[in-house]
Amino acid sequence: MRGKFEKIEPVVAPNEVKNLEYLRFSPNEAVAPTREARRFLTYSVLHITEGTGNFVLDEEEYEVKPNTVYFAYPGQILNNRHFYNVRGVHMFANPDFFLGCNDAFPGLTVMNAPELRHEIPLSVAESNYLTDIGTRIMIELENERPVKWDIVKAYISVFMFSMERKFVMTYQDVADNKYPELVRRFFALLRMSNNYNQSVAEIAENLYVSPNYLNSVVKKHTNKTVKQHLQEHMLQQARSLLLNTDLGIKELSYMLGFNYPQYFNRAFKKLTGYTPQGYRMAMA
Numbered sequence: 001m002r003g004k005f006e007k008i009e010p011v012v013a014p015n016e017v018k019n020l021e022y023l024r025f026s027p028n029e030a031v032a033p034t035r036e037a038r039r040f041l042t043y044s045v046l047h048i049t050e051g052t053g054n055f056v057l058d059e060e061e062y063e064v065k066p067n068t069v070y071f072a073y074p075g076q077i078l079n080n081r082h083f084y085n086v087r088g089v090h091m092f093a094n095p096d097f098f099l100g101c102n103d104a105f106p107g108l109t110v111m112n113a114p115e116l117r118h119e120i121p122l123s124v125a126e127s128n129y130l131t132d133i134g135t136r137i138m139i140e141l142e143n144e145r146p147v148k149w150d151i152v153k154a155y156i157s158v159f160m161f162s163m164e165r166k167f168v169m170t171y172q173d174v175a176d177n178k179y180p181e182l183v184r185r186f187f188a189l190l191r192m193s194n195n196y197n198q199s200v201a202e203i204a205e206n207l208y209v210s211p212n213y214l215n216s217v218v219k220k221h222t223n224k225t226v227k228q229h230l231q232e233h234m235l236q237q238a239r240s241l242l243l244n245t246d247l248g249i250k251e252l253s254y255m256l257g258f259n260y261p262q263y264f265n266r267a268f269k270k271l272t273g274y275t276p277q278g279y280r281m282a283m284a
Contacts, residue, residue, distance in 0.1 A: 021092045038079070042092040044072040045159075047130055051086030055079070058240050062119060067127035069120040069163060071110070073191040077240045089134045093156070101153040105160060106188040107181060110167040120166050133159045182207065183221050186214065186229075196234040197257035197267075200226045235271055238264075242280045249276050 046069065053064035056079050057072055064070075064083060072078065074095050099105055110120075122130070137155045140148055179187070185207055203226060204211040215226045222229070234256060241252050253264035253276075268276050 040072050040074055040076050042094055043098045045091040046070040048086055048088040049127055051084055053083040055081040057118060058236060067122045067124060071118050077244060079244050102157045107184050108164045110164050111188055120163060120170060179221050182217050186218055190233055195257035196237050231271055238268060242276055243283055
């Protein structure tokens, strides 16, 4: 039987992370196991240097291993978290701040490969290098000095480009078939939005192209239409919320961007053959 929870809360409340929060933990600090679901409102980068454990991100399970980086996008749901004797750091970055660190971030492969796992294995030397960058970020955050945030953004850029290089080396096939800029921007926009009920026209308008052109480019490079991607994105989030929280269908539908619960019921049943409540009961 899957765990059910009274409510779903953000990993970090919106008003707690104006720019960046960097948390360090060590083996003598207990990280309590929990099956409680948390929905990320920020970009999240977890760098583990020691310890073991596991967690579930959306519906995919991850094993926690030393010298590994795990990352998550806003809107993803974390649950079933169990950490044992872990050492490392966890960085939470406000989306506006994070994307404003470097104009190149939205185009990075690591930001535009949703079909791959959100983990990057590192060598000891690579892990030590990222630890050093993280230490420098924390030193800057702890002091009020001139150009503090410019230096922090520079270090975050080095951290992210180091992750990008390792990600490309690890998943070379994806790097060799990197999506064109429009498709990368489409995926980035999809992940950044909290509205899971957007139309093709709304997405195209935000990307400054026509719906027909966007659809033709996305379908050419992914073998799926824009509408199919939007439906899959909504369905993944809806399933995770249904299985990992006790949110009512009305509240859940509003969270997904539907103005009326009956619209969500209709869309979900069309895609799965179940009503939302029926799916929750069947999968329990």
